[in-house]
Amino acid sequence: MNRVLKASLTIVLALLVCLPTVAVPSAYAHLELPKEEQEKLYPKFPEHAVGTTDAAKKLEAQKPKGLVIPEVSREVTSNVFEVSLSELEGASARYDEKLVQFEAEAVGDIIEGPKGYKWVLFDDGTGSISCLVPDDYTRYITSLGRYGIQGSVLRVTGVYKVSDDDQAGEMDVRVYKAELLDSGEAIQEPLEPTRLYAGLGFVLLALLLLAFYKTVSKKAGS
C-alpha cells in the first residue's frame, strides 16, 4: 500500500510539473503569424486612450461605483513625470500621489482587481510594478511577456501611490491613460548547435565511464 501511495504521489507530482506548461504555447499561436496578419486580428486602440483631458472626463463619466478615479486637470497633465520602474520600486516619496509615465512591457497574467479594473504587471527592464488598469484597456494587451514571447509594450500614465489605502497598502499605479506601442511578438531564441553536440558528447562519455566502472568493479569483486 505504501509503495502504491508513493508511486501515485510521484506520478501526480510529475504530471503537475509538466501539465501546466503544455497548454500555454497554444494560447499564443497567433503570435507566429506575420505582423500584418496579426494586426488584422486586433481591434484598434480606443480613441480616448490617446489624448487630452477629454480622456479623463470620459473615464470619469464611466467610473465604477465605489472607486475614485484621480482628478485630472489640464494643469496636472502638464506635470507628468517620466520615470523608470526602478524609481517607482524604490518607494520614492517624490512621486507619491503624482502623475507618472513610463513605457513598459506587460508580463505574466491579467489578474482580477476591484470592479472595473484588472491588475497588470509591467516590466521595463529596470524594475516591475503592478498597475490597476481599467477593463477597457486590458482588451488591447494582446500578449503577455514570458519565455519566447515579447509582451505588449504600452506607454502608461497614471497616479503612483507608495501605499494605496484602497488596495490594502499596496504600492501601485492607477492607470488613466495607456497607449499601445507594440502589440508583442513571438521571439525565437536561436539554437546553438555546439551546446547540443557537446551535451550529447558528455552524456555519452558519462555512460561509457559508468559502463567501465561497472566492468572493472565486477572484476575487482571477483
Next chain:
Amino acid sequence: MWTRYQLEDFRIVGHFLGVILILLGAAMGIPLFVALINREWQPACDFLLSMGITMSVGSAMLLLKLKTPSLNGRQAILLTGLTWVFISFFGAIPFYLSGHHASFINAFFESVSAYTTTGVSILQDPHHLAYSHNIWRLMSMIIGAQGIIAFAMTVGIFSRSSGAGSLYKAEGKSDSVLPNIIATVRFSIIITCAFVLLGTFVLTIAGFFQGMSVSRSLYHAFYLSGSAFSTGGFTPMANSVIYYHSVIFESTLMILMISGAMNFSLFFTMWGGNFKEFFKNIEVKTLAIWAIIVVVIMGTALAHDSALGGSVFTLMRRGVFTVISSISGTGFQTLYTAQFAIAAGPAVMFAIVLAMGFGGSTGSTSGGIKALRIALIVKSVIADVKRALSPDRAAVRVKYHHMGVRVLDSQTASSAMTVFLLYVITYLIGTMIYVSLGYAPMNAAFDSIAATSNAGMSSGVISADMPMLMKVVFILQMWGGRLEFIALLALFAGLFVTFRPQALKEKFKEMRESHE
C-alpha cells in the same frame, strides 16, 4: 589533537561524491523533459549539457574506489561539507547557461541560495525565464530543504555505511523520527508531497478565480506550494506574493510556511494520534510566544511609525504575513522591499530582523538559531539562577517537553549556546563587512541576518552587481547557516590541517624516507 585526512579518506569521499553527482545529473532530466514538452529547445540543450558534464565528472569520480566503501564519522563530515560545494557548483551550470546571470559567480550565488533555501534571487529578467529553468530553481530548493545527503539515502546510497547517522546530523538535521534514519527521511518526503499537493489544489482554484488560465494557475500553485513548504522563497514572478493580490493566496501560503517551519518529528507524533504533543511541545510554545511578540511590535510600528496607510486589518494582514515569512525563513513578501526598508520605518525592520534571526523549529526546513535552542538557553539560565539560590547540596533538575519529557543536561545546554554564538558571530562579521563596503548599518545587518538564517529577505543590499567580496561572504553565510556551521567549520579545519605547508613538508619527508 587535529588529525589529518589521508589519501584514502579523499578516495572514499570522492567515490560517494561521484554517486551524488550522478544523482544530480539524473535529476536534471526532469527540467530537460519539461523543456522538451514546452518546445524550449535552447533550455533543453542547456540541461542536456549540464547533465552530461555533471554525470561525466560523477562517473569519473566513481573510479576512485572500485568497491563501495563504508564511511566513518570523520569522512562523513568531509563528505557533507564537500557535497554542498559540489552540488551548488554543478547545479549552477544550468543557471549560467540560461543567460539570465551576468557571470558564473552570480549563477553560483543563485544556486547556493536555492539549495540552502535562502531564496534571495539576483536573476536578471526573471519574467522571460523558461519554465524548465524555473522548475530547476524550484527543484534545487526542494532538494536542499530535504537535504542532499538525505535524498541520496532514500535511494539507497550510504545504506551499508556506518556513517549514516553522522551524515544525517552533519546536514543540520537533529531528530530522527523513526528508528531507521532512512525511513525518517522517506517519511519527511511523503509529508512534503502531501502538503505540496494540498497547497497546489487550493491555490489552483484560487488562481483560476483570480483570472489566470487553468494551466498558469496550476503552475503558479505548484511552484508557490513547493517554495512555501520548503521555506525557500523563490517565486515565478519578481514581485513575490504581491503579484497575486489575494488574501486566499496569502492565507494558504502562511499555513504552508508554518507547516514547513514545524519539526517533522511533531508530524509523525501527531500522525500516531498524539495531538497533545502539539500543545505541550516546547518548540511550538516558544515559536508561538515569539511570533506574538514580534507581531505586536510590528503592528505597533506600522500603526504609529510608518508612512504605510490602511486600516488595522490591512496592517495586520501585511504584518502577520511578513512575520510568518521571516520566522519560517521563507522570505515571501507582500510589501515591496523599499516599502518596509523606507516607508515602514526602522522599527518594522527591527521586528523582521528579530523574527529572521530567531528562526523556526529544529528538524524542519527553516533556518535561523531555532526555537528549541532559544528555549534551552532560557531554561539553562533559569537553572543557573535556581542553583545560585539553592542550598549547596541541592540537585537542580530542569525538565522540558520535546517529544516526551527530557531533562536538560549541561552538554545539551552547551551545544545550544555554541550554535547560538556561532550564529550571532556570523551575523556580526557579515554586518561589519557590508558596513565597511559603504552600506547603512541597519540595511547591512538586515541582509547579513537574512543570509545566515536563510530567510531570503533583502533591504536592497543584495543585488546582481554587488562587489565580488560581498557575494563570497553571502555565499559562506548561507552555507554556514544551512549546515549550522559545524560541518562547514570541520571541513575548513580538516582541509587546513591536511594541506597546511608544515603538514605537506612532513608528508614529503615521510615519502622520501620510505623510498630510501
